[in-house]
Amino acid sequence: MTNDDTPQHRYSATLARDLESRWQDRWETERTFWTPNPRGALLGDVNAERAGLPKLFVLDMFPYPSGAGLHVGHPLGFIGTDVYARFQRMNGRNVLHAMGFDAFGLPAEQYAVQTGQHPRVTTEQNITTYKAQLRALGLGHDPRRGVSTTDVAYYRWTQWIFLQIFNAWYDRSNDRARHVDELVAELDVGTRLPDDDGVPWAERDAMARRSYIDSKRLAYVGEAPVNWCPGLGTVLANEEVTADGRSERGNFAVYKRPLKQWMLRITEYADRLLADLDDLDWTDSIKLMQRNWIGRSEGAEVDFEVVGHDAAIAVFTTRPDTLFGATYMVLAPEHPLVDAIVPNDWPDGSDLVDVDTGRLGNWRGVFGAARTPPEAVRAYRAFAAAKSEVERAAEGREKTGVFTGAFAVNPTNGRQIPVFIADYVLMGYGTGAIMAVPGQDDRDWEFAEAFDLPIVRTVQAPDGWDGTAFTGDGPAINSANDEIDLNGLGVADAKRTIIGWLEARGVGTGTITYKLRDWLFSRQRYWGEPFPIVYDEHGPLALPDALLPVELPEMTDFEPATSDDPDALPAPPLARAEQWATVDLDLGDGLRTYRREVNTMPQWAGSCWYYLRYLDPTNEDAMVDRATEQYWTNDGNDFGTVDLYVGGVEHAVLHLLYARFWHKVLYDLGHVSAPEPFQRLFNQGYIQAYAYTDERGVYVEASEVAERDGEYFFGDQRVSREYGKIGKSLKNVVTPDEMCAEYGADTFRMYEMFMGPLDASRPWNTRDVVGVHRFLQRLWRNCIDENTGEARVADLAPSAALERLLHKTIDAVRHDYASLGFNTAIARLFELNNALTREVEATGSAPRSVAEASVLMLAPLAPHVAEELWHRLGHDASLAYEPFPVADPALLVADTVEIPVQVNGKVRAKLAVAPDADAAALEAAALADARIAEHLAGKQIVKTVVVPGRMVNFVVR
């Protein structure tokens, strides 16, 4: 690249690397980015006075340190937050910016299973690599605050938070979580009554009381249908299962199984999680994704009596207005009422039955060889349970089910309607049972067609309706009995009316249901946080704070028992650590032997609260000091603690919903002072890259492909170009390390910011990087003599035009930095520098005022070279806290502006006029223009539009 002719002090990659490592060392030695807390261990003696400034908490979604290290796509958001943070430091904010690691998780464990290397060793090596890579980018993080979720000193507090959740219950009357001791106290004095089976509190024994309290906790052991993944040997949260019913990690089949697992009662927060979205500065699309996930729907619960039984089937429906059209019912196959209502024999005299068609799951008896209802139910349940989620998806929406032999009564008209079980009804949603209204529901229509069930329309479909279910609005029909008449009412009115009738009759109520389920919180893994829980013969008990942390035992075999058998039972690795799992403790009634919880927490646990630990990472007495938390949360009217949170959209529901939930629990219990964790959320785009395949479709090393005449060649071989995720499999990995070596970190940082808006995804193109490098080289040359390395600025006034441009640039760059519009800020700096270059060429030196302002404006983007230039321009201190330039408003007004003159909307001339020229003056000037006169000749002016300072338009005929 460079040879002997190149001036010694030209800004080259070598020079860049040299000054970058010097400045990184200096920032470290001088503790430049140590951010003071208002009190406590992190107040310190460096920058302490800054604790009096207004705070700004900037946060990145912390990374999982994978063995592959960073590629160029990873740091996009990190650089964006760093630019923003540096800019705000120069604006007099006390900025907290740190980087930790979300280091529990499957890859380290799977690597451990393969190699026997302890996951902690792998994890620590990976973190070391990441830290070195991140340091080389010059990110201004406070190194003291970068916690890892795997640090014992960190997960001690993750366990502590779990205990807060375990020891809390949700007080619906006050709509907040409270400590269970308060529940016990209220029950003891009788201001609150148990809401389960009516046995008075005073008459319950200790075990009954304990089990009642356990049933109220926000963390509880529940038996629920869970996503069991035998291929991974663990259960998964709904959020970890893909749409086609496989595990997000590893792509194994997932089955629904009822298992006892830890659950967190996030559903109690559904309404608040929904409502508080309104006050967050998040994009509408993320809010919408969260709203959809929470899935609030309003409707009614209606009881259908079962013929011949003293039982009723409760259904949830969002369309109570269609109740008259309910012609059958469907229960989920595993619905608890099924066994109770299934008769031993098929009902007599039915005109319903076509026993011999052999059609799968038809009216009765023909499911497999089933001859009786119990046989049919058993056979169908086996059929449904044997299907994995994938198979269900693959079969599409084909409706299957069996008649249970039972009938229920439609409360509106007394008609007896058959009761089915079918897997299109899910146990986990609503009541696990539906009333089927084929006339107004597509799924019910399909099922009714498959099973020849009657269809009654209760909403008038529009003329020309093609015959299937009509789900739109329209007047009710066929919907009247002796007491109530919905006919003619629209859907909304009909709903209101029927709910009133149901409530008056005591057979139903208006209700709200959520799609959101409680959070399945156990994993059968080794490399996660152990629960601070032990069991006696009656159930789980919390360990006291004094016994935290519960550390992971040393093991050599980390593998959970995996299996191809969907019916295999979970066997967590910690269960094999016998010594560890059995423990003698005195929990208040003498030394006894307990069994530890052998599941671990999911990876989301540690990432639910790391931003709080950044605030006070070394505190051994509390998760975070209260006053410190308040300082970093409140700058007047904060609703969320973090001011700016930047990360990928892939965490739109999982992480962000879980973290909001934990934060709200902590808020209710008085541990944090804002109701939400993240005030402003910004989703950065992805960087992808081109990949190339040869004739066989095999990927070839992208860095060795050359473009010639619009075609791509790998050696002599023609290859075709694709576009996709950066990764080993596409052979298109480019690392920040390579870019730093070839151009320097400043060039790399600026290129990432220049490629496009931060929230847009874009292709990496190494070829384009050189443009930013040239800019830095030109700016350097404008300030520094390339032969001597001395500053070449002069204390001259810049030309009026340059000065005006400088202030216009300051104004634009400030605005762009504040709104994360880094690509356009860079374009402005390029323009300023191009103008400065011309002035330097004309006069031989750069005016100091322009050079210094340029350097300060560059600093957030390219901090190393900016520091070096600042230093060479004669400043001893780092510019990290130097005030950012401020534009002089007087210089923002141009002396002339160019105004387009249009004839019939087409630009025909441009006028140079004073910016404050009024409409009359503009019109006169436009009419005086020769070219305009030409276009107006022989035409009649119908209308003249003049917008002062903007444009003139003549409409002619």
Add this chain to the structure above:
RNA sequence: GCCCGAGUGGUGGAACGGUAUACACGGCGGACUCAAAAUCCGCUGCUCGCAAGGGCGUGUGGGUUCGAAUCCCACCUCGGGUACCA
């Protein structure tokens, strides 16, 4: 299927309803050089024209407006989310 979001030069991308294509890459031409690289300067949406100048242009088709990349309607393509949620 449903719900979002996006389609602008050869490429990445600019553009409060008011001069479309800022800035950069690439390309072309030139300076420097024995030469090349690096560096510097100029040109670069398509099209007709010697030129002056004109026509056409922001996925497609309509609409609103004096004026639309921008607002509205329909459609096409791509990306994301979600999926029997009653």
